[in-house]
Amino acid sequence: MATAGGGSGAHPGSRGLLRLLSFSVVLAEVPPLLAWTFFVPSTRQQKQGDKVRIVTCGSFNLIHSILAASINGDTGVIHVVEKEEDLQWVLADGPNPPYMVLLDGKLFNRDIMEKLKGRTSRIAGLAVTFSKPNSTIGFSPSMQCPNDGFGVYSNSYGPEFAHCKETLWNSLGNGLAYEDFSFPIFLLEDENETKIIKQCYQDHNLSENGSAPNFPLCAMQLFSHMHAVISTATCMRRSFIQSTFSINPEIVCDPLSDYNVWSMLKPINTSGTLEPDDRVVVAATRLDSRSFFWNVAPGAESAVASFVTQLAAAEALQKAPDATTLPRNVMFVFFQGETFDYIGSSRMVYDMEKGKFPMRLENIDYFVELGQVALRSSLDLWMHTDPMSQKNESVQSQVEDLLATLERSSAGVPDVILRKLNQSQALPPSSLQRFLRARNISGVVLADHARSFHNRYYESIYDTAENINVTYPEMHSPEEDLNFVTDTAKALANVATVLGRALYELAGGTNYSHTIQADPKTVTRLLYGFLVKANNSWFQSILRQDLRSYLGDGPLQHYIAVSSPTNTTYVVQYALANLTGKVTNLTREQCQDPSKVPNENKDLYEYSWVQGPLNSNETERLPRCVRSTARLVRALSPAFELSQWSSTEYSTWTESRWKDIRARIFLIASKELEFITLMVGFGILIFSLIVTYCINAKAEVLFIVPREPGAVSY
Ligand SMILES: *[C@@H]1O[C@H](CO)[C@@H](O)[C@H](O)[C@H]1NC(C)=O
Ligand SMILES: *[C@@H]1O[C@H](CO)[C@@H](O)[C@H](O)[C@H]1NC(C)=O
Ligand SMILES: *[C@@H]1O[C@H](CO)[C@@H](O)[C@H](O)[C@H]1NC(C)=O
Ligand SMILES: *[C@@H]1O[C@H](CO)[C@@H](O)[C@H](O)[C@H]1NC(C)=O
Ligand SMILES: *[C@@H]1O[C@H](CO)[C@@H](O)[C@H](O)[C@H]1NC(C)=O
Ligand SMILES: *[C@@H]1O[C@H](CO)[C@@H](O)[C@H](O)[C@H]1NC(C)=O
Numbered sequence: 054m055a056t057a058g059g060g061s062g063a064h065p066g067s068r069g070l071l072r073l074l075s076f077s078v079v080l081a082e083v084p085p086l087l088a089w090t091f092f093v094p095s096t097r098q099q100k101q102g103d104k105v106r107i108v109t110c111g112s113f114n115l116i117h118s119i120l121a122a123s124i125n126g127d128t129g130v131i132h133v134v135e136k137e138e139d140l141q142w143v144l145a146d147g148p149n150p151p152y153m154v155l156l157d158g159k160l161f162n163r164d165i166m167e168k169l170k171g172r173t174s175r176i177a178g179l180a181v182t183f184s185k186p187n188s189t190i191g192f193s194p195s196m197q198c199p200n201d202g203f204g205v206y207s208n209s210y211g212p213e214f215a216h217c218k219e220t221l222w223n224s225l226g227n228g229l230a231y232e233d234f235s236f237p238i239f240l241l242e243d244e245n246e247t248k249i250i251k252q253c254y255q256d257h258n259l260s261e262n263g264s265a266p267n268f269p270l271c272a273m274q275l276f277s278h279m280h281a282v283i284s285t286a287t288c289m290r291r292s293f294i295q296s297t298f299s300i301n302p303e304i305v306c307d308p309l310s311d312y313n314v315w316s317m318l319k320p321i322n323t324s325g326t327l328e329p330d331d332r333v334v335v336a337a338t339r340l341d342s343r344s345f346f347w348n349v350a351p352g353a354e355s356a357v358a359s360f361v362t363q364l365a366a367a368e369a370l371q372k373a374p375d376a377t378t379l380p381r382n383v384m385f386v387f388f389q390g391e392t393f394d395y396i397g398s399s400r401m402v403y404d405m406e407k408g409k410f411p412m413r414l415e416n417i418d419y420f421v422e423l424g425q426v427a428l429r430s431s432l433d434l435w436m437h438t439d440p441m442s443q444k445n446e447s448v449q450s451q452v453e454d455l456l457a458t459l460e461r462s463s464a465g466v467p468d469v470i471l472r473k474l475n476q477s478q479a480l481p482p483s484s485l486q487r488f489l490r491a492r493n494i495s496g497v498v499l500a501d502h503a504r505s506f507h508n509r510y511y512e513s514i515y516d517t518a519e520n521i522n523v524t525y526p527e528m529h530s531p532e533e534d535l536n537f538v539t540d541t542a543k544a545l546a547n548v549a550t551v552l553g554r555a556l557y558e559l560a561g562g563t564n565y566s567h568t569i570q571a572d573p574k575t576v577t578r579l580l581y582g583f584l585v586k587a588n589n590s591w592f593q594s595i596l597r598q599d600l601r602s603y604l605g606d607g608p609l610q611h612y613i614a615v616s617s618p619t620n621t622t623y624v625v626q627y628a629l630a631n632l633t634g635k636v637t638n639l640t641r642e643q644c645q646d647p648s649k650v651p652n653e654n655k656d657l658y659e660y661s662w663v664q665g666p667l668n669s670n671e672t673e674r675l676p677r678c679v680r681s682t683a684r685l686v687r688a689l690s691p692a693f694e695l696s697q698w699s700s701t702e703y704s705t706w707t708e709s710r711w712k713d714i715r716a717r718i719f720l721i722a723s724k725e726l727e728f729i730t731l732m733v734g735f736g737i738l739i740f741s742l743i744v745t746y747c748i749n750a751k752a753e754v755l756f757i758v759p760r761e762p763g764a765v766s767y
């Protein structure tokens with residue numbers, strides 16, 4: 054990483070020597086929680102993420118900070134850019150480059166980023182403030198054609214549908230998240246932090262009549278160390294060779310991976326495989342989202358609304374009196390990593406083909422997927438189907454059946470009108486596409502949009518609760534909010550009812566269709582937990598005790614990580630267990646090992662010892678054993694299983710490792726700065742020569758230290 058300059062921070066009461074050099078005054082301690090991402094998409098399959106922690110400057114000593122600054126810090130004079138004109142100073146006029154640009158969120162768009170990219174020598178880094186562009190403009194750092202090339206359409210199969218030729222699904226996408234920037238970009242989520250930085254800038258910019266400001270200037274330094282790797286193939290190959298031949302391998306990147314969550318309406322033997330004539334209806338949706346910034350992925354419309362709806366449908370269906378005697382079984386599946394070229398669904402298809410999953414593709418009769426469903430205009434819910442597989446008449450007639458069943462199911466539900474699309478329209482980006490690559494399954498994707506997405510903040514930091522109108526009256530306690538039924542929850546519950554009834558009929562049920570009814574209260578609690586406050590009484594009561602800490606006080610971030618299962622995966626699994634499972638009277642020991650209990654079987658069920666609700670005193674919890682079919686199954690791209698690191702068939706996203714990321718602000722003096730940079734340059738040269746010499750001399754001793762534990766997320 055290029056050294057942008059030198060700077061230092063020292064304690065106000067530090068020794069005379071420092072004062073003599075008149076270098077720096079510690080200005081402010083900025084509290085933590087910044088994040089930046091660093092993407093190197095020179096091959097599209099690369100993703101690297103980061104998170105910044107701002108440190109207390111007081112404890113820094115001079116040598117340490119200069120070294121840090123020169124080795125892996127990016128330092129620049131802060132310049133606040135709130136209007137496009139302010140950029141002129143950064144790009145051309147300002148006499149003290151490099152600058153650390155504090156960019157207003159509204160200006161974080163392609164045009165401006167192109168300009169900054171053209172002048173990288175003048176830019177040390179970019180801090181973006183959280184400020185939502187209005188919805189007529191929208192903001193999506195994703196591609197206009199998400200996951201292009203990894204779906205079912207290609208130049209050789211349905212070329213007229215490939216590359217979103219007829220519909221740009223995410224028409225607002227600017228692709229920034231897939232762009233390579235040579236300077237760090239991070240997010241200032243916290244308004245107080247932003248204020249402190251702006252204050253520092255205002256106190257010290259002092260450019261009367263537009264001339265150069267006087268020293269000292271306010272500067273910001275970002276410490277980061279990221280293993281720079283060119284591409285997934287390079288880095289995996291390097292890691293592979295290292296781990297084969299080295300006792301102490303240095304791993305520089307990890308494949309993105311997590312777990313899919315799945316459950317069956319009727320329990321199946323997970324140690325065996327279904328018989329070929331066991332028929333299954335699959336209900337699928339996705340769990341994850343992303344944004345430009347690492348681990349900031351609220352995904353309200355792009356993921357949460359859909360999986361919440363599916364959870365509610367699963368609950369409603371399970372309550373049907375004849376649920377366990379239906380001719381067909383129903384599988385609920387929540388795919389992880391779909392954002393990154395369909396990691397979860399491609400893995401499940403792969404496992405099904407290889408017989409590594411209790412079910413096979415041949416068992417699937419129907420496939421119903423929920424796309425984005427929360428932003429319906431005028432009650433319409435669109436049924437998207439695949440034109441290619443319907444060229445086969447038997448598939449087409451099955452799809453017709455499927456659509457007719459869905460339409461029938463919606464007849465009794467207010468406020469949901471199912472609409473057919475022109476049969477020659479391609480499927481939107483969806484997990485179903487991965488299944489269709491392997492087999493012509495009759496499937497449908499339900500979505501709130503007929504053509505391009507209604508979501509104007511697709512896969513961005515602004516796809517929050519507010520984006521789908523989940524808001525609460527003021528002056529409510531968290532407990533009241535948890536149970537407050539929002540309009541969005543009512544609307545989604547209706548969608549869940551339609552889905553539940555359709556699945557019931559597709560599974561061959563006839564008698565109780567009209568009694569299936571999703572509970573708006575379930576939907577609203579789930580929305581609250583995933584989008585507003587995960588640490589609520591309900592989520593606490595349904596989780597295992599050791600997972601307590603997975604519930605933060607804010608919304609959950611639905612980002613597939615390298616350390617897994619992630620918060621979302623666990624919470625969805627346990628919510629599914631709560632909604633579809635049963636409380637048993639097993640003791641704690643029996644719950645952990647039910648093999649000795651008659652009528653209990655680990656092949657069929659998953660048992661978990663959950664915290665349970667508080668007692669009437671609110672002093673203790675009443676733990677219990679919940680039996681369900683909600684399980685996890687690995688979602689790691691088959692490319693890594695097969696060591697095909699430059700695969701074009703499977704997702705090959707990796708995340709590079711990093712260490713210790715933080716930032717701080719301080720004042721710098723000018724001429725000294727250059728002088729010191731030079732001095733430090735020499736110093737480091739000499740120092741590194743000595744160090745290299747020492748390391749060489751002592752290599753055997755030094756390199757047996759265990760490798761840095763999970764320089765990975767959290
Ligand atoms: C910002 O600071 C104010 C006053 O110090 C405090 O009340 C508020 O909670 C802080 N906001 C955040 C997001 O930390
Ligand atoms: C410096 O800060 C002052 C006070 O906020 C502001 O009015 C002025 O425009 C700033 N100067 C520059 C060059 O940004
Ligand atoms: C700023 O302008 C004032 C009058 O307009 C002038 O007296 C002063 O010298 C200028 N300052 C600088 C730094 O150019
Ligand atoms: C599940 O399948 C395995 C392997 O076929 C078998 O050993 C086991 O008894 C089965 N369990 C049940 C409950 O049927
Ligand atoms: C969200 O709320 C706004 C204002 O209350 C309303 O205009 C809009 O139609 C709502 N959107 C949805 C999808 O309900
Ligand atoms: C149509 O699909 C069915 C199975 O779905 C298959 O048996 C049949 O051979 C296909 N027909 C053609 C013409 O490809």
Ligand SMILES: *[C@@H]1O[C@H](CO)[C@@H](O)[C@H](O)[C@H]1NC(C)=O
Nearest residue numbers: 219473474475476477478479
């Ligand atoms: C469907 O779309 C095709 C091509 O876009 C068009 O020719 C056809 O008329 C449309 N059919 C209907 C029923 O709208």
Ligand SMILES: *[C@@H]1O[C@H](CO)[C@@H](O)[C@H](O)[C@H]1NC(C)=O
Nearest residue numbers: 441442444445490491492493
């Ligand atoms: C699906 O059907 C189409 C058209 O009938 C055929 O070209 C394609 O090969 C089939 N796909 C699979 C995976 O069997």
Ligand SMILES: *[C@@H]1O[C@H](CO)[C@@H](O)[C@H](O)[C@H]1NC(C)=O
Nearest residue numbers: 602603604605608609610620
């Ligand atoms: C996710 O879980 C980790 C590990 O327990 C926790 O530290 C973190 O705060 C959680 N994240 C959120 C967004 O709740």
Ligand SMILES: *[C@@H]1O[C@H](CO)[C@@H](O)[C@H](O)[C@H]1NC(C)=O
Nearest residue numbers: 594630631634635636666679
């Ligand atoms: C689900 O959670 C609710 C509320 O905590 C509780 O009353 C119910 O018993 C739970 N059900 C299961 C099966 O765990």
Ligand SMILES: *[C@@H]1O[C@H](CO)[C@@H](O)[C@H](O)[C@H]1NC(C)=O
Nearest residue numbers: 637638639640641643650651
């Ligand atoms: C649980 O309940 C069943 C009957 O519902 C009973 O046979 C069994 O003994 C109970 N087990 C325990 C541990 O209480």
Ligand SMILES: *[C@@H]1O[C@H](CO)[C@@H](O)[C@H](O)[C@H]1NC(C)=O
Nearest residue numbers: 667668669670671672673674
């Ligand atoms: C309520 O708390 C008291 C003491 O704090 C305890 O004696 C009593 O058993 C508790 N009641 C319940 C229902 O747990």
